[in-house]
Amino acid sequence: MTSEVSDLVATAREGRPRAVARLISMVENGSPGLREITALLCADRPHRARIIGLTGPPGVGKSTSTGMLVHAFRRRGMRVGVLAVDPSSPFTGGALLGDRVRMQDHATDPDVFIRSMASRGHLGGLAWATPQALRVLEAAGCEVVLVETVGVGQAEVDVASLADTTVVLLAPGMGDGVQVAKAGILEVADVFVVNKADREGTQAAIRELRNMIALADRPWRPPVVPTVALRGEGAEEVVAALDGHLAYLEGSGELVRRRQARARNEIEAIALTTLRSRFADLHGDRRLDVLAARVLDAELDPYTAADELLAAAGRPG
Amino acid sequence: MTSEVSDLVATAREGRPRAVARLISMVENGSPGLREITALLCADRPHRARIIGLTGPPGVGKSTSTGMLVHAFRRRGMRVGVLAVDPSSPFTGGALLGDRVRMQDHATDPDVFIRSMASRGHLGGLAWATPQALRVLEAAGCEVVLVETVGVGQAEVDVASLADTTVVLLAPGMGDGVQVAKAGILEVADVFVVNKADREGTQAAIRELRNMIALADRPWRPPVVPTVALRGEGAEEVVAALDGHLAYLEGSGELVRRRQARARNEIEAIALTTLRSRFADLHGDRRLDVLAARVLDAELDPYTAADELLAAAGRPG
Numbered sequence: 001m002t003s004e005v006s007d008l009v010a011t012a013r014e015g016r017p018r019a020v021a022r023l024i025s026m027v028e029n030g031s032p033g034l035r036e037i038t039a040l041l042c043a044d045r046p047h048r049a050r051i052i053g054l055t056g057p058p059g060v061g062k063s064t065s066t067g068m069l070v071h072a073f074r075r076r077g078m079r080v081g082v083l084a085v086d087p088s089s090p091f092t093g094g095a096l097l098g099d100r101v102r103m104q105d106h107a108t109d110p111d112v113f114i115r116s117m118a119s120r121g122h123l124g125g126l127a128w129a130t131p132q133a134l135r136v137l138e139a140a141g142c143e144v145v146l147v148e149t150v151g152v153g154q155a156e157v158d159v160a161s162l163a164d165t166t167v168v169l170l171a172p173g174m175g176d177g178v179q180v181a182k183a184g185i186l187e188v189a190d191v192f193v194v195n196k197a198d199r200e201g202t203q204a205a206i207r208e209l210r211n212m213i214a215l216a217d218r219p220w221r222p223p224v225v226p227t228v229a230l231r232g233e234g235a236e237e238v239v240a241a242l243d244g245h246l247a248y249l250e251g252s253g254e255l256v257r258r259r260q261a262r263a264r265n266e267i268e269a270i271a272l273t274t275l276r277s278r279f280a281d282l283h284g285d286r287r288l289d290v291l292a293a294r295v296l297d298a299e300l301d302p303y304t305a306a307d308e309l310l311a312a313a314g315r316p317g
Numbered sequence: 318m319t320s321e322v323s324d325l326v327a328t329a330r331e332g333r334p335r336a337v338a339r340l341i342s343m344v345e346n347g348s349p350g351l352r353e354i355t356a357l358l359c360a361d362r363p364h365r366a367r368i369i370g371l372t373g374p375p376g377v378g379k380s381t382s383t384g385m386l387v388h389a390f391r392r393r394g395m396r397v398g399v400l401a402v403d404p405s406s407p408f409t410g411g412a413l414l415g416d417r418v419r420m421q422d423h424a425t426d427p428d429v430f431i432r433s434m435a436s437r438g439h440l441g442g443l444a445w446a447t448p449q450a451l452r453v454l455e456a457a458g459c460e461v462v463l464v465e466t467v468g469v470g471q472a473e474v475d476v477a478s479l480a481d482t483t484v485v486l487l488a489p490g491m492g493d494g495v496q497v498a499k500a501g502i503l504e505v506a507d508v509f510v511v512n513k514a515d516r517e518g519t520q521a522a523i524r525e526l527r528n529m530i531a532l533a534d535r536p537w538r539p540p541v542v543p544t545v546a547l548r549g550e551g552a553e554e555v556v557a558a559l560d561g562h563l564a565y566l567e568g569s570g571e572l573v574r575r576r577q578a579r580a581r582n583e584i585e586a587i588a589l590t591t592l593r594s595r596f597a598d599l600h601g602d603r604r605l606d607v608l609a610a611r612v613l614d615a616e617l618d619p620y621t622a623a624d625e626l627l628a629a630a631g632r633p634g
Binding site for chain 1: 352578583587608617
């Protein structure tokens with residue numbers, strides 16, 4: 001395994017799509033080599049990518065907007081990664097679509113890496129695999145990674161929290177204000193994009209959003225950018241808004257704070273996953289069964305049993 | 318705290334509704350006295366209640382069916398508890414509805430305890446609070462507890478797994494077969510109830526269900542019982558089906574296995590919650606921050622950091 005994995009990581013660093021795809025699959029499937037892969041990726045990290053999250057309700061045009069931003073960053077000559085963890089995204093469809101999903105215009109561009117991640121059901125699955133997948137894309141030389149999620153569930157909010165900048169997409173006539181308020185999305189949005197801005201109600205939607213933003217007492221006021229992603233309109237304005245937010249992050253020290261919080265979350269997620277697998281081992285040893293039987297017989301209360309379980313899981317071996 | 322809590326537990330054992338409600342609130346809110354409450358409840362458990370889970374899609378008539386079963390068990394002279402953890406249930410409405418929610422006909426019955434539990438957002442919240450709430454109801458002398466959940470999310474499946482017998486409710490014309498297959502609910506159902514059986518399509522729905530059941534290779538074949546809960550029709554047939562399943566559970570040794578699995582899950586859930594709060598303490602100590610900073614600086618990979626976190630959380634004090 002060891003030399004195979006280190007070859008794979010070395011090949012991924014050269015930006016070879018197949019190696020990148022293979023590593024992300026291993027990460028996503030919780031391969032036994034994951035620990036080693038992560039250590040190798042961390043050992044000599046050439047640079048840190050800018051992570052931009054895109055989220056919003058289904059039908060708002062997230063994938064088209066992602067495509068538009070890929071174009072915009074490519075025009076700057078940047079290598080771009082895309083992670084689509086949106087189950088409604090055409091890039092996902094609930095499963096992996098092979099090595100490298102071909103996005104219309106970027107099929108032959110060696111500097112664009114697009115990857116779908118299956119949104120796994122188990123607790124913490126996504127939150128735990130995504131940082132590792134980002135690391136693979138960084139190792140492959142991506143300077144910016146767009147993470148596309150759908151803005152509904154907790155898992156997606158968790159993924160949005162992986163981003164340096166979170167873009168919330170809305171469209172006129174979707175009852176946006178209400179949605180935003182309900183989802184508590186105002187707290188996570190760094191940039192609002194009102195897509196399909198050639199539709200009626202765009203000005204009203206923008207106004208409503210700006211009023212909500214004015215009421216929120218936050219040091220950063222999210223700009224509201226109208227776009228028509230299908231025609232590429234507004235791409236430069238979105239990128240300018242993203243640059244503005246990045247400058248704010250760097251100037252205020254918030255970038256370091258966010259990345260620090262991200263690292264904390266990742267460490268915790270790995271620790272909990274590790275512990276769960278130790279519990280499973282203890283179940284294999286029947287130790288957990290013995291504790292459960294004693295709780296059933298009212299010999300032990302479950303808190304004391306949990307303490308014994310943690311103590312057993314904490315002992316090496 | 319100590320004597321107050323033990324007085325409360327003693328009063329709850331006498332079946333006083335206010336003490337029962339107060340204890341369940343404490344359990345649900347993660348009161349600091351929880352550990353002590355649980356220990357007291359476990360110390361001298363008079364008997365074990367029969368736990369019956371009711372689940373199904375919104376609009377199927379779960380609350381009406383729960384009410385019908387409360388009646389049926391009361392006719393047998395049994396003391397009955399109800400835990401409604403269905404966010405769409407009129408008993409919940411997303412929050413606690415006071416000490417003891419008055420269900421139409423049981424408002425003045427001292428042998429019926431009805432309680433709504435807010436379905437909390439955080440991971441494992443419900444799975445962790447429900448067993449404790451069940452314990453309170455058992456201490457109050459409930460011989461049967463009905464746990465009403467909505468059959469959609471993982472949390473609800475987790476709660477269903479707390480039951481000795483899980484009843485899945487369906488209604489004709491809701492695309493039941495597809496729903497059942499999709500939700501993997503066939504694996505958790507011990508008894509199917511087709512409610513609103515005065516509607517067109519009832520026979521077709523029952524046939525479709527029986528065909529699906531026949532295809533599944535399980536030692537227990539869930540019976541399919543038609544009801545019209547609104548008029549109390551089919552109550553005795555449901556109770557007979559529940560008795561049949563209980564006899565199967567006892568005869569096959571499955572009852573012990575299920576309760577054993579339940580105790581394991583509870584111990585694990587408590588252990589994970591305990592560990593999380595230890596992580597939070599370590600964050601307070603800035604130890605987690607130091608680990609995160611080292612990961613950010615690529616001094617440490619996150620797996621090694623997670624190992625250090627677990628080791629630190631495992632050390633007493």
